[in-house]
Amino acid sequence: xxxxAGRLGGRRLAVPPGSGTRPTSDRVRQALFSMLGPLxxxxxxxxxxxxxxxxxxxxxxxxxxxxLVEQDGRAAAVIAGNLxxxxxxxxxxxxxxxxxxxALRAARxxxxxxxxxxxxxxxxxxxxxxxxxxxxxEPLLAPGALVVVECDRRVEMNLGLPLARERRYGDTLIRIxxx
Numbered sequence: 001x002x003x004x005a006g007r008l009g010g011r012r013l014a015v016p017p018g019s020g021t022r023p024t025s026d027r028v029r030q031a032l033f034s035m036l037g038p039l040x041x042x043x044x045x046x047x048x049x050x051x052x053x054x055x056x057x058x059x060x061x062x063x064x065x066x067x068l069v070e071q072d073g074r075a076a077a078v079i080a081g082n083l084x085x086x087x088x089x090x091x092x093x094x095x096x097x098x099x100x101x102x103a104l105r106a107a108r109x110x111x112x113x114x115x116x117x118x119x120x121x122x123x124x125x126x127x128x129x130x131x132x133x134x135x136x137x138e139p140l141l142a143p144g145a146l147v148v149v150e151c152d153r154r155v156e157m158n159l160g161l162p163l164a165r166e167r168r169y170g171d172t173l174i175r176i177x178x179x
Contacts, residue, residue, distance in 0.1 A: 001053060003086075004030045006060030013082050015051045016075040023051045024120065024150060028169050032148065035165055035176060039063045042115040045107070045140070047100045047133070052079035052093075054118040054148075059092055063116065069096045069103040100129070104136040113142040119157075120150040130157035141179040149175040 001013045004026055015023050024032070032054075033039075039058055044066040046055035055066035068083075070076045076097040083093050096103050100121070107114075117137065121129050137147070137159070146164070151157050153173040161177035168174075 001051065002026060003053075003057055003060050004033065006057070006062065008056065008060035008086055011086055013051055013053055013056065014078050014085075016072070016078045018074075023053055024172075025169075028150075028172055028174065029053060029057055031167065031169065032150075032174055033057060033061060035167065035174075036116070036146065036148070039116070043113065043142070044116045044118070045069070045112075045114040046118045046120075047103070048119065048121045049079055049095075050075055050120065052082050052095075054120065055093065056082060056086065056088070058116060058118075059088060065092055065094070067094045067096065067103075067107070067112070067114075069098060069100055071097060071099045073097060100133065101136060104133070104140065107140055108136070112140055113145075114140055115142045115145050117141070117145065117147045118150070119147060119159075130159060134159040134161070138179075143179065145179040147177040147179065149173075149177065151175075 003011045039062040041064040044058045044063045046068045049068040049070040164178045165176040
């Protein structure tokens with residue numbers, strides 16, 4: 001797996017071992033970022049970060065900062081290695097090894113606001129997490145923020161936000177919501 005474009009384009013990314021993490025393919029990431037358009041100083045939140053590929057791609061393409069949330073310790077170690085290998089320090093990328101709900105509570109308490117949010121939960125948990133995360137996420141969204149949901153095409157993950165775009169790539173469904 002690699003960074004598709006931007007200042008880090010072509011650089012390789014490590015992926016967590018085993019089948020517990022399902023990294024977004026290069027092809028789907030390229031299509032997703034084409035849909036998103038240019039990034040210029042956005043504040044990014046990547047919940048269920050896995051390998052960190054989505055947040056790293058956003059930073060490569062011009063996002064100002066990214067908060068990556070991954071509760072699995074092995075996956076978080078891979079993310080930390082990817083960030084270090086790419087020279088992305090704590091002023092650009094912050095890694096939190098917490099459950100998503102705890103990270104959202106901490107962000108709210110700190111007064112954080114995000115312009116772009118990636119939600120790529122484990123497919124088997126996506127439907128159950130939708131409403132719970134939507135309530136916690138809403139106060140953290142900057143005006144006009146985009147929330148990108150990646151899930152199995154058979155899963156309905158209701159965030160209660162207007163749907164701006166939807167694309168299917170095999171069994172993967174990408175939904176882009178606007179705050």
